[in-house]
Amino acid sequence: MTGRGDDRGGLRGDQAGVAAFSAAFHDVVANVEKVIRGKREVVESAAICLFAQGHLLIEDVPGLGKTSLARSLAASVNAGCHRIQFTPDLLPADITGTMVYDQRANEFGFRAGPVFTNLVIGDEINRASPKTQSALLEVMEEGRVTADGTGYPVPRPFMVVATQNPIDMDGTYSLPEAQLDRFLMRLRMGYPSVEAELEILEGRQVGRRVEDLTPVMRAEDVVARAAQTLAVHVAPTLRRYLVDLVAATRAIPDIVRLGASPxxxxxxxxAVQVRAAAQGRTFATPDDAKSVAGPVLAHRLVLSPEAELRRVIAEDVIDEILQVVPSPRRLVGI
Structure with missing residues (x-):
């Protein structure tokens, strides 16, 4: 026993490292909030996604700050950032790069595309053809691009932040399940409150723009900070709870046609480990899981046609699962 009580017995974690991570995490969040006003929960979730070294899908109507959120995140960690406007005529090589013949060297060489950066903003990703969308599959999963049989790694940290508009469906292609599964989270911005919208107007007058942000962290430090979250202890009973939540998405065939994968x-x-570390804890709790379950799991569900006709949404399914699946009352350490 470690003296932290029965529910935290046997915990292993670097308290100093987690405390340093928590401070850095909140510095990033506070910096992004200079531009993105009144959206603390969304900003924190985006930061969790960054430090979990995952990819983020932001889905909402135009004008709510989806691209500004991505750019603010990149500016806060002094990361390289390339924006790709997805259009129907965009080709896979326009994203990943292509082999180009060098006349002086009399050989082909690889010319890197805009995906070779720390943070890739894919604006309106669902406007590109499925073939072009699939160009991101390898790099999102493996952190590299293969051309002519040779792998070319992208810089670290590497994060894809894609946006899509759920309203204007003319000329759009739905993201395939295989690609949705590679996004760690899906977020929706939502309209700001009246007070937050007033702050946005006032902020523009005093220079609160993405271009005015000062980095609070180096890009290379993101990888080191992310490694500190691996020290967060997840008790066996909590790990079982996480698996039970995911398994529950596969057990309601009348509503969910395809549940979440491993x-x-x-x-x-x-996501649970990063959230716990952001709270300054060396151990995770069921509340951490409940907080991130919606953004992490909802976009991985494929609803049945009957459920769609009843206008059931995936977030409601996750909320129902969280109410039904019992959470552990005691977290027993190893």
């Missing part, structure tokens, strides 16, 4: 379990685990 990749969803891994994503949930990483």
């Amino acid at each position: 990749r969803g379990s891994l994503a949930l685990l990483r």
Whole structure:
């Protein structure tokens, strides 16, 4: 026993490292909030996604700050950032790069595309063809691009922040399940409150723009800080709870045609660890899981046609699962 009580017995973690991570995490959040006003929960979730070294899908109507959130995140950690406007005529090589013949060297060489940066903003990703969308599959999963049989790694940290508009469906292509599964989280911005919208107007007058942000962290430090969250202890009973939540998405065939995959379990685990560390804790709790379950799991569900006709949404399914699946009352350490 470690003297932290029965529910925290046997915990292993670097308290100093987690405390340093928590301070850095909140510095990033506070910096992003200079531009993105009144959206603390969304900003914190985006930061969790960054430090979990995952990819983020932001889905909402135009004008709510989706791209500004991504750019603010990149500016806060002094990361390289490339924006790609997805259009129907965009080709896979326009994203990943292509082999180009060098006349002087009399050989082909690889010319890197805009994906070779720390943070890639894919604006309106669902406007590109499925073939072009699939160009991101390898790099999102493996952190590299293969061309002519040779792998070219992208810089670390590497994060794809994609946006899509759920309203204007003319000329759009739905993201395939295989690609949705590679996003660690899906967030919706939502309209700001009246007070937050007033702050946005006032902020523009005093220069609160993405271009005016000062980095609070180096890009290379993101990888080191992310490694500190691996010290967060997840008790066996909590790990079982995470698996039970994911398994429950596969057990309601009348509502869910396709549940979350094991990749969803891994994503949930990483998000839980980062959230706990952001709170300054060396151990995770069921509340951490409940907080991130919606953004991590909802986009991985494929609803049945009957459920769609009843206008059931995936977030409601996750909320119901959280109410039904019993959470552990005691977290027993190893």
